[in-house]
Amino acid sequence: MPTLEIISSIDTTPRHPIRLVANRTGLTVDLIRAWEKRYHVVDPARSVTKRRLYSDYDIERLRLIRLAKLNGRRLIDVAPLTLEALRDVVSEDSRYEVPQETQAEVFRPSWTNPLESSDTRNDIDAMLFAVQTMDQHRFDQLLQVGLVKQSLPAYLETVIGPLLQQIGESTRLGKLRIAHEHMATSHLRTFIGALRFRETYTGNEPKIVITTPTGQLHELGALMVAALVSVDGWLPVYLGPNTPADEIVACVMQSGARTVSLSLTYPADDPRIPTELTRLRSQLDQKIPIFVGGSAAAHHYDLISRLGLLSPPTLDELRHSLKMLRKGKIEASA
DSSP states (O other): OOOHHHHHTSOOOOOBOHHHHHHHHTOOHHHHHHHHHHHOOOOOEEOTTOOEEBOHHHHHHHHHHHHHHHTTOOHHHHTTSOHHHHHHHHHHHHTTOOOGGGOOOOOOOTTSOGGGOOOHHHHHHHHHHHHHTTOHHHHHHHHHHHHTTSOHHHHIIIIIHHHHHHHHHHHHTTSSOHHHHHHHHHHHHHHHHHHTTSSOOOSOSOEEEEEOBTTOOOOHHHHHHHHHHHHTTOEEEEOOSOBOHHHHHHHHHHHTOSEEEEEOOSOTTOTHHHHHHHHHHHHSOTTSOEEEESTTGGGGHHHHHHHTOBOOSSHHHHHHHHHHHHTTOOOOOO
């Protein structure tokens, strides 16, 4: 059993930023923040610039709590424990570990206990079940719970994006009613829209205009991009859906934006899309790249290619392209 002298020797000086703590503990930044707020597992200090600062003691607590939770302990039970008690718990649990190859698979209904699962398919199933049962409170709860389990970019890529596709497909096949889709869309719009305000802006960030062209009324894809780019140091200038090309150009000129992102979703064969994309490219400074994404982008691949527009197939590749743009390694085709 560890002695009090050993435990007290751990440095309690707050000096580590939260990203370093995440790297050392194997936890995500969002999960650390959520555990602080909900379970008070640690109490970080604040720098003069209001950044969280953690000590070696805090890191050890978080590391042990993570191990205890992986061993099957409930967070609510281990969060109040002292460091010595946490070490005892982890030490005790380690003596009863079952070799991975002999562990029996445990089946849980996909809509139960989402906090205990890191399976994104289960998370999506749980949300779809809440939509099917019109359980709005549960749907909102699952959206928030999922956010603390992954980084925001990963959450948007692996859960929210596939969820939107599944809802749209289920509605077209008649598995969900229009009322189900409207309920889900309304709550997702509020949830995703709020994500772009999680970051603190200085006013010096490069700007990106985000919208959908005329005739495209589905804005959730555009909202996802707005939330995503804010994580990477961009300031999104979000115009909502259904914006004419000349208005997009005017916004770029007045805001000084470095690029434009358009989302194409439904209807994919809208005859106005070719006209709007052509007008936008012809009116906008050729040095300003235009990104086009969404489920309907592939329908206009030839046009997008001919106009020299950029169409990264995934959100992760969009992030990479924007990173290259900031470094001056991407520009629009002439």
